[in-house]
Amino acid sequence: MQRSDYILRKVFFALVTLAGVIVFNFFLFRILPGDPVKGLIHSPRMTQEAQDRIRAQFGLDKPVWFNLAELKAGNIGEAFDTQFFAYLRNLFHGNLGISFSTRLDVGEVLAQRVWRTVILLALGQVIAIVIGILLGIIASWRRGSRMDTSILLWGLFTWSMPTFFFGIILLILARGKLPTGMMVTPGLKPSDGWTYWLDVGRHLVLPTITLAILYTGEYLLIMRSSIIEVLSEDYILTAKAKGLNTFQILRDHGLKNAMLPMITLIALTLGFTVGGAIQVETVFSWPGIGRMMYDAVGKQDFPLLQGAFLLLAISVILANLIADLLYSVLDPRVKPD
Amino acid sequence: MDLKYIWSAFRRKPMAIIGTIMLLTVVVAAIFAPLIAPYDPNQRVQVQPSDILAPPDAQHLLGRDDAGKDVLSQLIYGARISLLVGFVSSFVSMFIGTSVGMIAGYYGGRTSNTLMRFTDFLMVIPDLPLMLVIISVWGRGLWKIILVISVLYWTYTARLVRSQVLSVKERSFVLRAKALGASNLRIITRHIFPQVMPIILAQAVLDISASIIAESSLSFLGLGDPTLVSWGMMLNFAFSRAISRMAWWFLLPPGFAIVFVSLAVILIGTALEEIVNPRLKTHHLFDARKMVALLGVRLPPPEPEVELAIPE
Numbered sequence: 001m002q003r004s005d006y007i008l009r010k011v012f013f014a015l016v017t018l019a020g021v022i023v024f025n026f027f028l029f030r031i032l033p034g035d036p037v038k039g040l041i042h043s044p045r046m047t048q049e050a051q052d053r054i055r056a057q058f059g060l061d062k063p064v065w066f067n068l069a070e071l072k073a074g075n076i077g078e079a080f081d082t083q084f085f086a087y088l089r090n091l092f093h094g095n096l097g098i099s100f101s102t103r104l105d106v107g108e109v110l111a112q113r114v115w116r117t118v119i120l121l122a123l124g125q126v127i128a129i130v131i132g133i134l135l136g137i138i139a140s141w142r143r144g145s146r147m148d149t150s151i152l153l154w155g156l157f158t159w160s161m162p163t164f165f166f167g168i169i170l171l172i173l174a175r176g177k178l179p180t181g182m183m184v185t186p187g188l189k190p191s192d193g194w195t196y197w198l199d200v201g202r203h204l205v206l207p208t209i210t211l212a213i214l215y216t217g218e219y220l221l222i223m224r225s226s227i228i229e230v231l232s233e234d235y236i237l238t239a240k241a242k243g244l245n246t247f248q249i250l251r252d253h254g255l256k257n258a259m260l261p262m263i264t265l266i267a268l269t270l271g272f273t274v275g276g277a278i279q280v281e282t283v284f285s286w287p288g289i290g291r292m293m294y295d296a297v298g299k300q301d302f303p304l305l306q307g308a309f310l311l312l313a314i315s316v317i318l319a320n321l322i323a324d325l326l327y328s329v330l331d332p333r334v335k336p337d
Numbered sequence: 338m339d340l341k342y343i344w345s346a347f348r349r350k351p352m353a354i355i356g357t358i359m360l361l362t363v364v365v366a367a368i369f370a371p372l373i374a375p376y377d378p379n380q381r382v383q384v385q386p387s388d389i390l391a392p393p394d395a396q397h398l399l400g401r402d403d404a405g406k407d408v409l410s411q412l413i414y415g416a417r418i419s420l421l422v423g424f425v426s427s428f429v430s431m432f433i434g435t436s437v438g439m440i441a442g443y444y445g446g447r448t449s450n451t452l453m454r455f456t457d458f459l460m461v462i463p464d465l466p467l468m469l470v471i472i473s474v475w476g477r478g479l480w481k482i483i484l485v486i487s488v489l490y491w492t493y494t495a496r497l498v499r500s501q502v503l504s505v506k507e508r509s510f511v512l513r514a515k516a517l518g519a520s521n522l523r524i525i526t527r528h529i530f531p532q533v534m535p536i537i538l539a540q541a542v543l544d545i546s547a548s549i550i551a552e553s554s555l556s557f558l559g560l561g562d563p564t565l566v567s568w569g570m571m572l573n574f575a576f577s578r579a580i581s582r583m584a585w586w587f588l589l590p591p592g593f594a595i596v597f598v599s600l601a602v603i604l605i606g607t608a609l610e611e612i613v614n615p616r617l618k619t620h621h622l623f624d625a626r627k628m629v630a631l632l633g634v635r636l637p638p639p640e641p642e643v644e645l646a647i648p649e
Contacts, residue, residue, distance in 0.1 A: 017458050028474060156607065160600040162550050162569075164557050165592035168576060172585065268460065275465025279554060283576070293466065297473045297559050309470045316463050 006328050014321040021313045026087050029306055030064060062086065096310070097303035101296070106307040110289065114311065116183060117288030120204065121277050124211030129266060132216045136223025141250060143228065151220060158217025163276040167210045167283035179203045181285040207284045211276055215269075222265050226258040233257075260331055267323030271316045343535055346612045356604025363598045367416040374410035378566060382406060390584045400586035402571070403578040411566050412590050418479065418567040419549050419598055426486040426548035431541040434491035438498025439533070443506055443525055453499065460492045465554060472560045479562040482555055486548050494540050501533045508532075535613035543606035546599035553595050568595050 063082045090097070096106035139151040158166075171180045179185070183203050188196045230236065231254055239249045278290035285291055289308050296304040328334040347353045366373060375398075376382075384405030393400040399408040437456065441449040468485050475481055505511065511528050519528075555561060556569025557576070568591040575587040 013454065013457070016454075017461055020458055021462060028470065156603050157596075157600065160546060160550075160596050160603050162553050162557070162592070162595055164554060165572065165595065168572070168580075168588060168592065171580075172583070172588070175583075271461065271463035272465075274463040275554070278465055278469070278558070282558060293469060294558055297469060300473065302474065305470050305473060309466050312463050312466045317461055320461050 003328050003334050006334050007325060010321060010324040010328075014317055017317050018314060021310065021317070022088070022091065025306055025310050025313075026084055029302055030083065091310075096307040099296075099304045100301045101299040101304070102301075106303050109292070109304065110307055110311055113288050113292055116286065117277055117281070117290060120207055120211065120281070120286060120288060121273060123204065123208045124215065124277075125266075125270075125273060127208070127212035128215035129219055131212070132219025133223050133262070135216065135220040137227065137250070137255070139220065140224045140227035140231070141246070152224070155217040155221040155224070158214050159221065161214060162279070163210065163214055164279035164283050166214050167207070167280050170206055170210055171283060174206055178205055180206060183287050203284075203286070207280045207286050210280050210283075211273070214276065215273060218269060218272075219262075219266075222269075223258065223262060226261050227254055230254050230257045260327065263323050263327055263330070267320045270319050274312050274316060343609070343612055347608060350608045350611075352604050353608035356601045356608065359597060359601035360605065363416050363420065363594075363601065366413050367420050370413045370417060374407075374413040376407040376410040378406060378411045378414050390579055390582050390587065392584075393586050399590050400584070402587050403574060408571075408587055408590060411571060412568070412594055415566060415568045415571060415591065415594065416598070418562075418565055419552065419595065422479070422483055422486070422552040422567075423545040423549040423598070423602070426483050426490065426552075427541050427544040429483075429487035430489075430491035430544055430548075431494055431537060432491075433488070434494025434540075435498050435530075435533075435537055437491065437495040439502055439525055439529065441495070442499040442502025443521070443529065449499070452495075456492045456495050459489065464489055464551070468551065468555055469558060469560065472555060477560055477563055479565055482552055482560075482562065486551050490544060490547060490551070494537065494544070497540055498533055498537060501536055502529055505529050505532045535609075539606055539609035539613050542602055542609060545602040546606070549595065549599050549602075568592070 065082060065084050094107050096110070098104070099106055099109060102109075135151050135155075139148045139155075142148050174180065179199075179202055181203075184196065184199050185203075188199050190196055227250075236249060236253055239253050244252075277288065278293055280286065281288045281290035282294040289311065293305060293308045295301075296308070371377070375396075382388075382405055388401055388405035390403055391397065391401040391405070397407050397409065399412065402408055402411065437452050441452040441456075468482075468489065471485050472481060506529060511524060514524050514528050552561075552567065553569030553572070556567050557573050559573055561567055561570040561573065571591040572588070575584065575591070579587045
């Protein structure tokens, strides 16, 4: 397969997926029962006229998809003056609407919080991947040994453990020794320099460890089965027959081939890890996107939820695209042009 | 590979036996909840201020919750919800996944392409945020949760089934049936499905645990069915109302119950997977006997304590 073909196909798929998510996001919040204006209008005494004005302000008095009457009359421009195209226009201008509960701009709220989630996820992921790969190698190398069994059982145990519950256990254990909530001790400001950042670091410890330990299990299981699968290939038998020792076989034939599926799997599990971040942020009240979603659920703040979902979905789709592109560079079966 | 063979291999795996016993314990607790539970969690109780979050004692083995109710009884009744969600969601998603995978694998071409691209699309979208958004817009309810989990969790099964069907459909017995004029439907249901069934079964068992964990996460995040007390819901209450009092008897049991039941099905599912997935059996590097067997050399059955030496 030519590399340009491969890349083109992957980019096309990512674009289609993005379009799908964007349409779905619109669809979900309009078609399911529930009037978006009701969420905004808290006072039941508001007059019909005032309600209509709010509807007009948000463009909710317009048709949903297309204005067929205008299209028949030949007014192409008017035909696209609908809720769906207003939504698209706003989206491309980075306008995600206004939060029901705080009246703040959703885009600004997300921009302020997104880095906190990124830091948490990145730290947790890197630790989990490194430890997971190492444990996976050890387990598959010593397959069937007591070491393998205990590593495997640990993997299965973390697999059966809900992320939020593991967070709660750590929270109970570490109470009094480490900060268990928020991002920084109240009163400290970024202008305090080192003291501030050290304090943030201390607040990061528990949520990061929760994510890291739990996802280690997932990566070690994937790595273990990936290596075992590679080791059952005939070229490993050939390598053994050539007289290479175990270490050489593992390094030159086993690992290289086992790492390839890992790249795709790391990207695919990212969608899963994002879900873990929501839970961990909720338990440790880490003020990122996840905690925001939890709060938004409680307040029925749909614009915030919609914006957060869109942001998370788009990030995961892009991460998958990057992994696919990386794969095309690393896998020699995808030929360069 | 028939059920008889799977069963006889399954019986010999300690992992499978332990998992089955664990799962049976929960099933029995769920079925006989009214007989086992010391109190009826739906009954109204007269509460003294000292009953609220009271620690365990002889009458209440796991203490009381923030409303003065017995934690143990709620725990036992909660097993019903987790098992219901787990089994129903996994069954529905197995059904969808198997259908999609079989059709895509058997017919191939454009049908397969369309179906698999849609599968990939669902796979890429992060599950939990999606479920969170759907349930909070649609409204909370047990059947809504079950439906949402079912229609999101079939993707892996579909991929697995498709790859299996691709190899099975080229086997001679399928080609022979085709040559004899069997209809596509008959070939799929009578000839291909029985071959793929064991792997579907293993995957479905593993899906039970994923569904149970998904339900508990949604309930913990405040989207559980408000009329039912599931384990995730108990944790939601315990975390928001009892964490400051460190009421561990209210916080820990529902969580460990989730771990217990999902570990049970994971043990069973992993054991099944090892039995039915032949790829996991061979391992050239470290089992000398298997390598020799592959090379076609007949060896006497190994004597205990004697290692077979392969010249390095």
